[in-house]
Amino acid sequence: GQQLNQSPQSMFIQEGEDVSMNCTSSSIFNTWLWYKQEPGEGPVLLIALYKAGELTSNGRLTAQFGITRKDSFLNISASIPSDVGIYFCAVPTGANSKLTFGKGITLSVRP
Amino acid sequence: KAGVTQTPRYLIKTRGQQVTLSCSPISGHRSVSWYQQTPGQGLQFLFEYFSETQRNKGNFPGRFSGRQFSNSRSEMNVSTLELGDSALYLCASSLVPSGGHLYNEQFFGPGTRLTVL
Numbered sequence: 001g002q003q004l005n006q007s008p009q010s011m012f013i014q015e016g017e018d019v020s021m022n023c024t025s026s027s028i029f030n031t032w033l034w035y036k037q038e039p040g041e042g043p044v045l046l047i048a049l050y051k052a053g054e055l056t057s058n059g060r061l062t063a064q065f066g067i068t069r070k071d072s073f074l075n076i077s078a079s080i081p082s083d084v085g086i087y088f089c090a091v092p093t094g095a096n097s098k099l100t101f102g103k104g105i106t107l108s109v110r111p
Numbered sequence: 112k113a114g115v116t117q118t119p120r121y122l123i124k125t126r127g128q129q130v131t132l133s134c135s136p137i138s139g140h141r142s143v144s145w146y147q148q149t150p151g152q153g154l155q156f157l158f159e160y161f162s163e164t165q166r167n168k169g170n171f172p173g174r175f176s177g178r179q180f181s182n183s184r185s186e187m188n189v190s191t192l193e194l195g196d197s198a199l200y201l202c203a204s205s206l207v208p209s210g211g212h213l214y215n216e217q218f219f220g221p222g223t224r225l226t227v228l
Contacts, residue, residue, distance in 0.1 A: 042219025097208040101154040
């Protein structure tokens with residue numbers, strides 16, 4: 001089936017640093033999504049991307065839809081402690097309401 | 112506006128038992144999807160309901176079933192529980208199902224943590 005690859009599994013950064021993560025696939029997608037999940041909560045949509053090459057920002061977060069349509073990137077600038085959580089990439093597949101998720105990257109921010 | 116609510120939040124069952132989980136979508140949302148989250152497999156789609164009909168189904172055995180009521184509330188049922196069914200079960204709602212190139216944002220509830228002993 002379709003797979004989204006996210007690595008590494010965990011990232012540890014210092015408060016104030018920027019961090020980048022990517023998500024790759026062997027398949028082409030028309031929409032890329034980035035979600036964040038905090039402990040005890042469900043995932044929350046951070047950014048949705050709809051067009052190849054598109055660059056979209058949400059506060060300190062910036063995401064890009066890869067030009068090949070097989071990847072996407074998320075950048076967090078000037079990290080703060082509340083950025084900790086699991087960051088998932090996801091794509092709508094099948095009948096589009098079905099989301100396929102990457103395995104996620106757990107981000108830790110050291111104060 | 113209240114978010115997606117799921118009950119119960121935590122559940123402990125033993126192998127062989129069955130369990131029913133409940134999801135109340137955001138008011139006005141008519142599409143409900145269910146996902147299973149485990150450390151090994153990550154987030155996996157179970158099924159989607161709209162207008163009381165199952166619209167889409169993931170690759171899970173028939174022990175996993177669901178339904179949707181006329182008020183859009185949804186339940187999922189797992190029969191003959193196995194140890195491997197221990198997971199966080201997440202419900203997500205959207206106004207209507209996504210279609211074509213349009214993605215209608217799914218809002219997730221906090222999940223029900225099921226432990227099978």
